[in-house]
Amino acid sequence: MLVFEFKTYGNSSQFDAVGEAIRTAQFVRNSCLRYWIDNPKKNKYDLNKYCAVLAATFPFADELNSQARQASAERAWAAISRFYENCKKKIPGKKGYPQFHKDCRSVEYKSTGWKLDPDRRSITFTDKKGIGKLKLKGTRDLHFYQINQIKRVRLVKRADGIYVQFCIDVNRTENTEPTGNTIGLDVGLKEYYTDSYGVTVENPKFLRKGERVFKRSQRRVSKKVKGSKNRGKARQTLGKRHLKISRQRKDHAVKLARCVVQSNDLIAYEDLRIKNMV
Template sequence: MIVLEFKLKGRHEQYRVIDDMIRTAQFIRNKALRYWMDNQGIKLSDLYKQCAVLAKEFDWAGKLNSMARQASAERALIAIQRFFANCKANSPGKKGFPQFKKCTRSVEYKTSGWKLSSDKRHLTFTDGFKAGTFKLVGSRDLYFYASEEIKRVRVIRRADGYYSQFCINVERVEEIVPTGKTVGLDVGLAHFYTDSTGETVPNPRHLQKSEKALKRLQRRVSKKKKGSANRRKAINRLGRKHLKVSRQRKDFAVKTALCVVKSSDFVAYEDLQVKNMVKNHKLAKSISDAAWSQFAQWLQYLGKVYGKTVVAVAPQYTSQDCSNCGATVKKSLSVRTHVCGCGTVLDRDHNAALNILAKALRQTGIDLNTAGHAGINAFGQTDLYSRVVTSTSKSTG
């Protein structure tokens, strides 16, 4: 499944109709949640039936496509299932009891209620709201995909306009180019990450660089009269700035993860519990700005796409243990150099990256002493790549 996103270009009146569609989807979702609260133990089919009842009871709710109403009910069910899953797993903290939505920003259609033009550059909504035809603006092309492959169409309102996402039922597969290299990554705040070869990638600090402008825009919002048009404009400008920062952060995470996956056959990183780490109020903003979780998610996804092995390891003692002799050398966060009695002197993060790589190789059954000396076999593949694939297939078979 891949997702292609386009910006919707239309008239001002059409955007107001999309707002009505989004509010109706929010209404259906909240009503489905209330129906579950009053009748616990119901199934998805019962929520679908309730959607039909709401469409008959409220004329404006009946304007929304029937499958779009079902998709809104599914959102409520997903929140319910997530709550029960957290309870079953005994997750620490709040379990996330489903809440009523106040500011939904999207509506989702399935296979009906919309239509693409013959050149697939225009999108028309055909349900009762009659939002009309929008031009699709984007760098990707839908012409290569059949309409039957498009399983969902999601309309999203953002600070800088309205967007449409097409969920296409195709598998993304890229050509596998073995490199014979292994790498361990230790993420941090001084550097975004340090790898097992000692190379570092600087931390971009997108939020910190934009913080001065964000504070200025926030002050302008607070000075405007509540409910006024000027306040809405100030809020929109602030939202656009936050949106830019989030896009910069995502772009950096995707491009960095892609470089790592393409340049190595075996990637190891630490499985950090970021949700617990941000409880440290002195470092919470910097940790959130670094977006380690987003980087890890893209490593896993791109690893599957490019056929590379990506392993997450527990972070315990990776900074304290010596990568050479294994002795424990306790050090505080302020100590940035690892000095061991065996004579090993390394940067703290470089030592941790070596430990992360060694731990991941032990998990997959690959010998660290031979992993760095991979050669090319008669079939044109690196020996390391062959061992990684074999080890992975044994562990999952």
């Protein structure tokens, strides 16, 4: 399964409709979770049936695509099944009892509710939320894949805009020549990792390098009046700072992992949790 992400462009009314769709998906997910709490013996299929009850009861829920409502119910069941699995495995500590979402940032469509244009550069959402046609901008090319290979389409809200993710059902393989090398990795706190040859990779510490900018952005949020537009703008700026750090961390980890995998045939590492080592 490949996930391709594109940034979307539209007008303010379209982005407001996206926000309404995300809030509706959150409502459906929380309602299904409440339904399971009141009726613990209900299963996944009962939650999917309950989506039809919500659509008949609440007009704003009926505006969302039916398969998008089912996808929200599946999210609720994923949290429930994860809790059951943790109980069966007798994991020490908290078992992860399902919680209600307060700030959901995505809505997921399945095979209906959207239509990709022939040029693969724009997508139209056809449910009653009124999102309409959004332009796509990204480096990936969707012409290599058929429409029936796209199993899921997600609208994701981030600090710097709205993104569309395409989940494509395809088997990806890479041909690499054997190197005959083996390596052991020891993850640490001061160093990013130390391998069995004594080579250490320093921790980039992206958060520490941008700490001064973070503090300044946080002070600006604290000085603004709660509920004002200026506070919303300051919060958005702070969110962009955090988003940049998360992208730097992911880019560093992915590139470094790819280099290690391509250079060695066998990689051994300890299954440790950094949270327990701190």
